[in-house]
Amino acid sequence: MTFALLLVACGGGGGGGPSGPPLVAFTGEISGQLVAPNGVTPIPGATVYIESPGASARVLPRGADNGACPAPQTQSEWTCSGTTGEFSFDVTGLPPGSTLHAEKGAWTLSQPLRFTAQSTGALGAVAFKTDTAAGAARIAVVTGDYDNIEYLLAKMGLGEVEDNDGLAARAGHAHVHAPRTTQVAPRSLPLKLGTEKFDLYDGNGALPSQYPDVDALFSTVNGQVRLYEYDIIYINCGADEPTTGSWRDLLSSYVSQGGALYVTDQSSVWLEGFTDYLQPAQDWGEGVGELTARVVNTAMATWLGGVTCAGGDCITGEQIQIEGMLSGWHLAQPVPGAVTPLVRADVSAAGFPGNTDAILTLTFRHGQGQVVYSSYHVSHDAPEEGYLPQERVLEYLFFSETP
Known part of the structure; x- marks a missing residue:
């Protein structure tokens, strides 16, 4: 529409x-x-x-x-x-x-x-x-324990960000990645709830009760599965998997009919239905405070050269610095030739010995739609003013990889 x-x-x-x-x-x-x-x-x-x-x-x-x-x-x-x-x-x-x-x-x-x-x-x-x-995309966001894409969307004008006190409180809620079976206490959201111009679904027990849980995204309303109401769906790292038995098939169908799906890090399990493009991700990444990565997409690298990040330039040549790679991060395993790499890095010292050119961010077309996956995401140590380079990458993908 x-x-x-x-x-x-x-x-x-x-x-x-x-x-x-x-x-x-x-x-x-x-x-x-x-x-x-x-x-x-x-x-x-x-x-x-x-x-x-x-x-x-x-x-x-x-x-x-x-x-x-x-x-x-x-x-x-x-x-x-x-x-x-x-x-x-x-x-x-x-x-x-x-x-x-x-x-x-x-x-x-x-x-x-x-x-x-x-x-x-x-x-x-x-x-x-x-x-x-007035022409805005219809967006759904599933919350997760470790990522916070809703904060970045708010910075892009799709909501309001909490004041400095709220942001300071957020810094005290940083988590280390834990196994999927481990319960993690919900953290505060720097998005000022109620100001968002998109729909939030509770994927980690962190939202007030008036927000629907993740299963509601796959429920049927007036004969149509609700996820088809959206142009773009974001799945934050650490989001609970739906309990609806056919959710993988529904998600694949949603993308094939023109939807855009963004998934980060430990939520790679949400992409296990896209077997023509991805094998199950490796889930034993080791925590690193900062990782040097290469932007291999020319258009993205050029765009990053024209915007600023906290402390100065976002990119030097083709290199960016990624922060907050916590223990247990996931590394995608693409089917050879089936995806388009966007960002690569040497992760041999981050839990994957010998892998000096890993794909950290990728995209692929599925039918009429698009899927984007990133091993990194919004950092808990993001600055109150300005952007980290990885936030700029995600910001760029927000518009550029929408079919």
């Missing part, structure tokens, strides 16, 4: 209200930056195009690399947002009533372009919204 967002941009796209100057046709350059709902994180590789009601209007994309994003379903001229989310068009006689559109996987937006005689074409930051009725 496709949704549309109608909003008035600040700067060049505004004006022309009931008491303002009249709207006019615009000639010149229209430029902007496509960003996440937080208004800051750049979104590369999105399809951007302009629809105009005027047959005589001329719209030409500037600096387009149309191989980096799919063509829109309309006949409009189009371009792809660049590494920093930038896009631009040269237009001639673009009339009032024209609309800027952007599409990135399950995310869409539509922004009216309104120009007066005093307008420039500089739109500034053009942000995806958090409301599904």
Whole structure:
């Protein structure tokens, strides 16, 4: 299902209200930056195009690399947002009533372009919204003992983060990975519960009782399994497995029909139904405070070079530093040639002797959908301000690997 967002941009796209100057046709350059709902994180590789009601209007994309994003379903001229989310068009006689559109996987937006005689074409930051009725993706998150992707989603504008006191309390709840049979006390969540713009499912007994448990994601509502209501599903490390007997088949079917599934670390068991791509993960990783990894996906490495992390650059060459690899972390075992590696590392000193080029982050297509797995995740020692490099990687994957 496709949704549309109608909003008035600040700067060049505004004006022309009931008491303002009249709207006019615009000639010149229209430029902007496509960003996440937080208004800051750049979104590369999105399809951007302009629809105009005027047959005589001329719209030409500037600096387009149309191989980096799919063509829109309309006949409009189009371009792809660049590494920093930038896009631009040269237009001639673009009339009032024209609309800027952007599409990135399950995310869409539509922004009216309104120009007066005093307008420039500089739109500034053009942000995806958090409301599904306005084009946001429909997202479900299953909580877990060790990961906290909901915190990162909140930092991206899909919720509010707890204040400094809440974050300080979180630091006292760090856990060491334990066997799946070991009970681990729930920890506090730095996401301010109730502010999330996605649906939370309790996968580790940490949420208040008003939140549904993980089995509800596989329940049937009005004749349809609930997980089909979502474009994206996140499974945090340490999430309980569902008790529904057919959950693996349902999850595989969900992805094959166009869903996006993100899984981290010890929740690798959630991917055991994807046997064409993955063998059971090895689960004896040793804890390391910091691990040097290589980003082998060129687009991701380029994007990381354009954003900042706490303390400075996120990437040096192709290397990033990963923190918080705790005892018992899982290493995926891909079927040869069946997955696309994104991040690799030498893990020979982290419990896997001789494995000097292990795949830590991977993706694969399954039917019409996409699966992403990462051996690392949000760290309990994440800074209060800024991002760790691994958080930036996960942030990038949030948009880039959504079908």
